[in-house]
Amino acid sequence: MFRSLLVPLDGSRLAEAALPPALSLAQTLGAPVTLLHILEKDAPTTVHQDQHLSRAEDAVAYLNQIAQRFIAAGVTVQVHVHTRPVTDIAESIVHHATREFNPDLIVMCAHGQGGLRDFLIGNIAQQVLARQQAPILLCRPQAENHPPFTLRRLLLPLDDESQHDLSLDYAVHLARAYDAEACLLTVIPTLATLRGEQAAAGSLLPLTAAAYLDWQEEEAWAHLEEHLQDLQQAGIRAYRHVVRGDPAEQIVAVAEAEDADLIVLATHRKAGMAAFWAHSVAPQVVRRTRRPVLLIPL
Template sequence: MFNHILVPIDGSLMAEAALPAAAFWAEKFKARVTLMHVIEKNAPDAVHGQAHLKHPQDAERYLKELAKRAFPKRTQIECHVHTNETDDVAGCIVEHADELSHDLVIMCSHGRGAALHLFMGSIAQSVIARGSQPVLITHPDQEGKPPAFFCRHILVPMDNDPEHAEALPISKELARRAGATLHLAAVVEQLASLSGDKAVARRLLPGTTSRLLELARQEAEHYFEELEKGLLAEGFQASAHVFRGDPASVIVEAAAVASIDLIVLGTHGRTGMAAFWSGSVTNRIVSLSRIPLLLVPVGKS
């Protein structure tokens, strides 16, 4: 499934937080890895407190040293430095999709809030919008260093959008390769947590809305019960749960309680981008949690 992993690196220790996950999945899938650095036009002298790699020779040496330090010798590593200076780093990485033919991008989010620049900027957005490659977002540890990466428990949040179920096959393959347990989770909102257009229905028709939410809970429990039976029959260790409350908050809490190592979420990419970047459940999960998150483009057929 994943044969070639691309890891964009800006030269900072924080960006290296993507490397443990890249090494883990490269081993599990016997995939090759390309470490990529883009020479930025008018680059600052420092990035995240460290010297910025402004010269191709420095970047090439750095990537080669990183390949030896962060990956086993048996891993096939390639280093690619985009030497033409650009002020559109994100666009440059996206344009390399055809040239490098990677099928998974792993990158680091540098923190929360305003520091989420790498994730909230156009790099991840552009890759997802093109709908060709899943994107795995990781985080540095509390000291800003690369954390160890494990994949013993995978959480797959799902809702009533059947296209989001397209993330399940990838989750199953990840679980097979890693020997991980799959946890499916659905969150049916409570009357008090409804927002946006749903909040209007809550105010105008509270009784009807409450009954509809209860029906949604019952349907979700039946659907998840069947999914869990199917996964167990296939030999997976699996669980399925239906929760009530605010979806993003509940998912983050459930992930923490279950010691989740990876959250896998389907996203509509281009068709759903406006909602995705303006406060959707996915975006809020990233803001609230430091658990690695794999975004899988769905609904592209």
């Protein structure tokens, strides 16, 4: 399923937070890796306090140096520098991903401010996700003494929409490769965390809304039980949780409580960037957790 990886890098040590997960996945899955750098037009001289790579020859030398880590681990790797400076970094990443490399997974660092350095909390992430089909693994910078990347436990937030079950296929793929277990999670709102029209209805008919949420919880347990049996029959160790509250808050809280190594989250790709960022739980989870998040575009 993940047969090739694309890793965009801006030359900073913060962006290199994507390297340990990419290296681990490439080794474990036998997937080749492409390291990508895009020259940015009118870029500042530094990026995250590191020298900005503004010349093609410097970028090639940098990527070749990074490539040695993959070669030493027995991973097939290629480097590519987009030498014509661009202003739309996201569009250039998407262009390379969809028309040149066709990766099954893009691994990026979820940190930055502005331009290529705005790697993922802002526009770059949402644009790359919305403009192409490949899943994106978002990684946060970690302390130097942080344990090496591995997958022992995956957290799979699911709802009652069957299309979100797409994340199960990816979870099975990774769980088998790493011999990891899967924690299935559904979050049911409370009256206080209902939003929009549901919140208005809940305030007018609180008893009815409370009964409906109780019914949703029962349905969630049954829904997860079906997936639990499927995973166990596939040889994957798995268990389930149903909790109440705000979805993003609870996903992050359960990920911490269960010490999940990865959150696998399906998310809608909206035509409008603002719509995507406003209505999806995914960016809220990304902002609040330091754990890697695998976003599966629907």
